[in-house]
């Protein structure tokens with residue numbers, strides 16, 4: 001079986017370092033981070049990669065992504081490089097975003113005015129939701 005990538009820095013330079021509570025433990029040789037496979041699960045890490053790249057394309061800064069998703073901004077930069085993600089040039093619209101729980105999201109949608117005149121997407125963020133809205137810049 002192939003060793004998983006480090007969840008912290010996405011390095012493949014990872015070695016096995018014993019079993020803890022029936023789980024294989026790994027150590028990252030680049031950043032010295034210890035982790036178990038279970039915690040990582042391939043699905044979960046791919047999920048966060050996609051989410052992080054989504055946010056990046058929306059114009060969210062690396063530091064903000066780190067704060068929102070709890071993944072290091074260095075990882076996000078690595079993913080951007082690895083998947084050769086290019087942010088579209090965007091001068092006319094700028095994204096604003098807020099984090100809402102389910103109730104707040106329902107309330108937001110209940111008000112038609114909120115849905116007018118702007119593009120938006122909602123993306124799941126752990127147990128919350130993130131609403132990204134594009135507004136035309138006023139010149």
Ligand SMILES: [Zn+2]
Pocket residue numbers: 006007008009010011028029030031032033
């Ligand atoms: Zn690492």
